[in-house]
Amino acid sequence: MRERFMGRRGCSLYIRNAFASTISFILDLFLIWIMVEHFGIQRYLAVVVGFVIANALHYVLARIWIFHGTERGVASGYALFLGNALFGLGVILGGFALLTEVFGVPYLVARIMASLFAGTLVFVLNATLNFRHL
Template structure:
């Protein structure tokens, strides 16, 4: 694995863990303090967490994506709906069938689903697999190229 790919994966994990903690706090608060059924609380926490995840991932993890923000968010939510379906199903099975505590079940399920989310975003949504951030983009500097150099309308990559 190329070190830049590993660095991207590490950033993705940092963002994912951070936004997942927000998801868990929302899940806990909704079920314990507001008596929201856990299936609704899981969905609400997930949607808020995944929306924050998208904003941060776009800016920090997958910088240099060619996809427009609205299209990217639509793909992200589409993948998120598939993930949410898997999360709700697996959490319900763990809680209802095996008697696993809700928060623990949600943590276990997130590890399973999170791996699939990373691959979906890497290959399909942000389309940056095998591409690495140009040093000018890391600094927030727009790289200027002439139109003859930029005939493919792409962001310069290493």
């Protein structure tokens, strides 16, 4: 198992995913900030909406660049990608709540911290179960 993830292919996929995730995540943070600071939207709702929009962009990048050549169909791939993302969203929201409500961490910092663990977990799920590249 370790060789699959730590080998050249696994590292290459992870680096591509990290780049795509970073782009999606920057969009996510920007959307959260706009919704909370400029439109007065409740921060938990803003986290969910930002996540869903950024996740759609990430799926497009995953299909055409990270896991290029997958045999998984577009619709079934998106369904699994969304399922994995929703699991990740649960991890993010749990971490976000813990960090902001219990520890008083500012909301954008909490979002970043909660995403580090969730992002790696979702990558593993997509690489193994969805796109079957590892």
